[in-house]
Amino acid sequence: MSDEILPGATSPTIGMPQPEAPTPGAPAGGATSEDRAASMLRRIATGEIGVSVLAFVLALVIGGILIAAVDPDVTKAAGYFFSRPSDLLTAAWDSVTQAYSAMFKGAVFNPDAATFQQAIRPLTETMTVATPLIIAALGVAVGFRAGLFNIGAQGQVILGATLGGYVGFAWHLPVGLHLLVALVGGILGGAIWAGIAGFLRARTGAHEVIVTIMLNYVALYLLSYLLTTDAFTIPGSNQPTSPGVDESAQLPLLLGDWSRLNAGFIVAILAAVFVWWLMTRSVIGFRFRAVGSNPHASRTAGVSISTTIVLVMVTSGALAGLAGAVQILGTEKQLSAGIAGSLGFDAITVALLGRSRPLGIFLAGLLYGGLDVGGRVMEAATGTPIDIVLVIQALVVLFIAAPPLVRAIFHLPDPTAPRRAKVRPEPVVKGASA
Incomplete structure (x- = not known):
């Protein structure tokens, strides 16, 4: 059969994107299992669930900064930061971890409790x-x-x-x-x-x-x-x-x-x-x-x-x-x-x-409920102001209400934005005239 294109006829291949050849061992759909897993993780990270989780993490980070800022030991160590900077970092880390640890123990599970009932009582209170x-x-x-x-x-x-x-x-x-x-x-x-x-x-x-x-x-x-x-x-x-x-x-x-x-x-x-x-x-x-x-x-x-x-x-x-x-x-x-x-x-x-x-x-x-219950325990155990918990709650709501802000901070793509199609070169048809 001749490879020439008849006058007045159009080639079904010219100007149309061609499917990529399947990778050896890849599924019939053309995408590998790794590609599909990466695509699924990307959708989760940029979707509502991912943005909500990242908003909560971001609020905890900012809340941790505030907890360290109001801690007297951190303030004292900041006075001689340039002579021993490690003291400030250590004091800030101890302040934040102790506060959040007390919040967790007061809201979810207390591993230091004597009985199992006392250990899970924070969760039941939440x-x-x-x-x-x-x-x-x-x-x-x-x-x-x-x-x-x-x-x-x-x-x-x-x-x-x-x-x-x-x-x-x-x-x-x-x-x-x-x-x-x-x-x-x-x-x-x-x-x-x-x-x-x-x-x-x-x-x-x-x-x-x-x-x-x-x-x-x-x-x-x-x-x-x-x-x-x-x-x-x-x-x-x-x-x-x-x-x-x-x-x-x-x-x-x-x-x-x-x-x-x-x-x-x-x-x-x-x-x-x-x-x-x-x-x-x-x-x-x-x-x-x-x-x-x-x-x-x-x-x-x-x-x-x-x-x-x-x-x-x-x-x-x-x-x-x-x-x-x-x-x-x-x-x-x-x-x-x-x-x-x-x-x-x-x-x-x-x-x-x-x-x-x-x-x-x-x-x-x-x-x-966990933030409310754990915040009161955190205040009693570490002296951290309960207002910090209110700030965390407000920050969570702020970031949840502004998904573009969270995506911009973490450099996440917008899932609603149209994706640009990959442009592939047109195949050359044997025998086609210039």
């Missing part, structure tokens, strides 16, 4: 602190995924704790039923409080950020007022605290009296599974995500934006209210003005840190 954080952060994440900024988790946690606690100490029901009704009371409290903001946004266009922030203050002062009434205070007591929750309404302990870890942790796991199913497997969750992605297209497709906004806020508030109920029924067991602490605001941080995904939120909640 799980206890993280439980309401995870549940509340899941509620905040539902709003984020739907394009709504529910900044009112604090007020919704307070209302959930208020109604759940009231049912727990004022009603006297059989064991099992009492706990269930108290949890439902907390869910209703948070759902109603967030539903107010959702209704105002849907009917009047009032921005949910402003409304929920104002409702936070209303909830706080409402609880303060209720703790001055006879229905919410102990008879004959002048203290602004409620009676203790009945044992029939308390979340049972999971490991016995030596640990505070209670069944609320199981509730947190179930809540994470529920949010995963809601947002990825249900029709209503698809509507939530569609409205958050493009409300105009959703309206064109027949989705009621007003109804969806209300449902999103009610769902978000219900989870925050459940967190408040778990807090009082499992850990505090008594209403006070500071029952919520900064739980609702920390939940926003955890939701951002977990990128509004249930698994990410679960892990971020454990991390945040």
